[in-house]
Amino acid sequence: MRKHHPSPAASQDSPAYDPRQAPINGKLGPDEKIQLYRDMVRIRRFEERCLRSYQQGRIGGFLHLYTGQESVVVGANSVLSRHDHMITAYRDHGHALAVGMGMNELMAELYGKYTGCSKGKGGSMHFFDPTRNYWGGHGIVGGQVPLGTGLAFAIKYKGIKGASLTFMGDGAVNQGTVHEACNIAALWSLPVVFIIENNGYSMGTSQERSSAGGSLARRAAAYAMAWDVAENGHDVYEVRDKVDRALRRAHDESLPTVLEIDTYRYRGHSVSDPDTTYRDKKEIEEYKRTKDPIMVFQNALIAEGVLSDAQIRTIDEAARREAETSANYAEQSPYPTVEDIKKDVYWEEDNPQDKKSQGRIFFDE
Amino acid sequence: MPVITYREALNQAMAEELERDPSVVLMGEEVGQFHGAYKVSEGLLARFGPKRVIDTPISEAGFIGLGIGAAMLGLRPVMELMFWSFYSVAFDQIFNNAANIRYMSGGLINCPIVIRGPANGGTNVGATHSHTPEAIAAYHPGIKVVVPSTAYDAKGLLKSAIRDNDPVMFMENTILYNDKGEIPEGEYLVPLGQAALRREGRDISIIGHGRPIQMALKAAAMLEEKHNIKAEVLDLRSIRPLDEEAILATVRKTNRVLIVEENKPFCGIGAQLTYLIQDKGFDHLDAPVKRLTSMDAPAIYSKPLEEQQIPNPQRIFDAALAVLK
Known part of the structure; x- marks a missing residue:
């Protein structure tokens, strides 16, 4: 399904590359490992609860579920410092939970409620939390990639610590904005890590039907940019190691990287995709059976003696309860008012005490 | 200065x-x-x-x-x-x-x-x-x-x-x-959303923005010289926010309006202003609002023709007379 070329970074790895031995993973304590596991389970249970609410007609619009890809954002987020920034595309629920946004505010946003993270103005594809350096949540494929590059530019311009983790899907790599951003990032030595979450399908079109040239990340070579592939993106340890390496390049040398992380989504592109036209159900079942990121990590932690059956049950029950609570919270929350429609359009209109301009700014009265 | x-x-x-x-x-x-x-x-x-x-x-x-x-x-x-x-x-x-x-x-x-x-x-x-x-x-x-x-x-x-x-x-x-x-010595700011009255008049208001304003001033001079028509010229300066009060004030004063812009006509600035004026200045109008835009085709390359396609003083002059007919 996916074609890869050996990356320059991979060639430095010994054939017996074991991400467990990587320094970033070696220093993980049991509690931290359990937290990674919990974060993945929380995303999965949240997404499942979203799907139920959608099927019940409580959520409208598009709903792009992250189920199956949990190890990518949980692994990546877990190596970030508080100085680092994250931005992604429309499959953004997992990222929002990983950075610490609460299920309540996310679910309420999906319900279109005023208590949602964007007061019901953004919806599923547009979650933001700048207090957590989380810059969305963007609906247009590839559109967020220049923005993420701009975050890196601002970090470097201000002379502050940090890097920009700019996520995109495998479908985005054929958008011009991605190439423009890569060129500028390499040209100006910006501290950005472009992460391609390669789930194999840009909507319903497989990589081989959409992207010429094998490894997507290898395109970075044209910009003399470092690139790497995490072929076992279902393994949270490998994700952590690969992201950490790229992040250090950004932090220590102010250099960009393209990192492709192989992953898989269990649901259709969005929930309105019946998922019957472009892949075999067996393919999904096979991935779930052999590579499910939660199962793989659960087995690893059991083998390591870190996680017990009782803990697994407790974590799962707590995540289900939390998701259920969020649905109730969203259900009981008020909708925005008609007056809210025209708030948050212009900074100046929302801050009349500091308003400098004059005249009419809205034209519907 | x-x-x-x-x-x-x-x-x-x-x-x-x-x-x-x-x-x-x-x-x-x-x-x-x-x-x-x-x-x-x-x-x-x-x-x-x-x-x-x-x-x-x-x-x-x-x-x-x-x-x-x-x-x-x-x-x-x-x-x-x-x-x-x-x-x-x-x-x-x-x-x-x-x-x-x-x-x-x-x-x-x-x-x-x-x-x-x-x-x-x-x-x-x-x-x-x-x-x-x-x-x-x-x-x-x-x-x-x-x-x-x-x-x-x-x-x-x-x-x-x-x-x-x-x-x-x-x-x-x-x-x-x-x-x-x-310009003044020292710092100054012009706020967004504030139009500027470039020429006072009583017979017709020519409203626009950007370079067509300079052309409108020439057309206004021609109108006065040839027909003793006193045209008022209002420069919007800012499209959004828009100085609605200044627009309505000149409409109330002259009761006739020509909107000039280099845009194409369909959903141009003139379309918006015309809606505004009929909505809030209807009782003050003595004639339909007219607009002069670029002619409705892609911008032509040929120089003498392009000068005809976009507003120019003569076209503005003619359009103003049409409003006053």
């Missing part, structure tokens, strides 16, 4: 704001070493250095998007489009990202960016380089649109735009770059 060109006025505005606020950064194609394709940023690289004045590749979606991302994190980028015509290459970045980010984040994120450059025809370069997108830009809630017609306004409005916390589309005119005007 010093007399400077429209170009120098823009240059001074950027220099003063670069000096005043370290978060201001100037980016665009050829803005640094080349001094700007139209020399608007001349000398700024030498004065402020390559950290503040940055040459970009020819990559409008990429660098405009980068500026928007930088603005989200607190910078105040002033982005030059060599021609506003190139906005179409960066359309998604401007009108999905800059325009919507505050709204979609429920007010959590601001985008204090200025995108500036020339937006005009009349330069004999054909359709791709002659777009005037102020109506398209102003269509988008979240966006502000400013169009200076004089050196004084170019400086005062650009300084206000750079300090504004919302995204401002600042549309200049290559043909005005050498026009001279008086």
Whole structure:
């Protein structure tokens, strides 16, 4: 399904590359490992609860579920410092939970409620939390990639610590904005890590039907940019190691990287995709059976003696309860008012005490 | 009072704001070493250095998007489009990202960016380089649109735009770059959303913005000379926000209106103003509102024809007489 070329970074790895031995993973304590596991389970249970609410007609619009890809954002987020920034595309629920946004505010946003993270103005594809350096949540494929590059530019311009983790899907790599951003990032030595979450399908079109040239990340070579592939993106340890390496390049040398992380989504592109036209159900079942990121990590932690059956049950029950609570919270929350429609359009209109301009700014009265 | 060109006025505005606020950064194609394709940023690289004045590749979606991302994190980028015509290459970045980010984040994120450059025809370069997108830009809630017609306004409005916390589309005119005007000694600002009465009259109001205002003033002189018609000329200066009071005041005074713009007619600025005037000034009208736009075809290359296609003093003169018939 996916074609890869050996990356320059991979060639430095010994054939017996074991991400467990990587320094970033070696220093993980049991509690931290359990937290990674919990974060993945929380995303999965949240997404499942979203799907139920959608099927019940409580959520409208598009709903792009992250189920199956949990190890990518949980692994990546877990190596970030508080100085680092994250931005992604429309499959953004997992990222929002990983950075610490609460299920309540996310679910309420999906319900279109005023208590949602964007007061019901953004919806599923547009979650933001700048207090957590989380810059969305963007609906247009590839559109967020220049923005993420701009975050890196601002970090470097201000002379502050940090890097920009700019996520995109495998479908985005054929958008011009991605190439423009890569060129500028390499040209100006910006501290950005472009992460391609390669789930194999840009909507319903497989990589081989959409992207010429094998490894997507290898395109970075044209910009003399470092690139790497995490072929076992279902393994949270490998994700952590690969992201950490790229992040250090950004932090220590102010250099960009393209990192492709192989992953898989269990649901259709969005929930309105019946998922019957472009892949075999067996393919999904096979991935779930052999590579499910939660199962793989659960087995690893059991083998390591870190996680017990009782803990697994407790974590799962707590995540289900939390998701259920969020649905109730969203259900009981008020909708925005008609007056809210025209708030948050212009900074100046929302801050009349500091308003400098004059005249009419809205034209519907 | 010093007399400077429209170009120098823009240059001074950027220099003063670069000096005043370290978060201001100037980016665009050829803005640094080349001094700007139209020399608007001349000398700024030498004065402020390559950290503040940055040459970009020819990559409008990429660098405009980068500026928007930088603005989200607190910078105040002033982005030059060599021609506003190139906005179409960066359309998604401007009108999905800059325009919507505050709204979609429920007010959590601001985008204090200025995108500036020339937006005009009349330069004999054909359709791709002659777009005037102020109506398209102003269509988008979240966006502000400013169009200076004089050196004084170019400086005062650009300084206000750079300090504004919302995204401002600042549309200049290559043909005005050498026009001279008086400016005060010392700092001044022109607020967005405030029109300027360029000529007082009693018989007809000619309302417009940008270079057509200079043409309207010539047409107004011809009207007075040949027919003793006293035309009032109102320069909007800012499209969004719009000085509705100034528009209605001149309508109440003259009771006849001609709207002049370089845009095409369909959903142009004139269409919006005509709606406004009939809605709020209906009882003060003695004749239907007319508008004079560019002729409704892509911008023609041939120079003598292009001068006929866009507004010119003679066309404005004729259109004003038609309103007064």
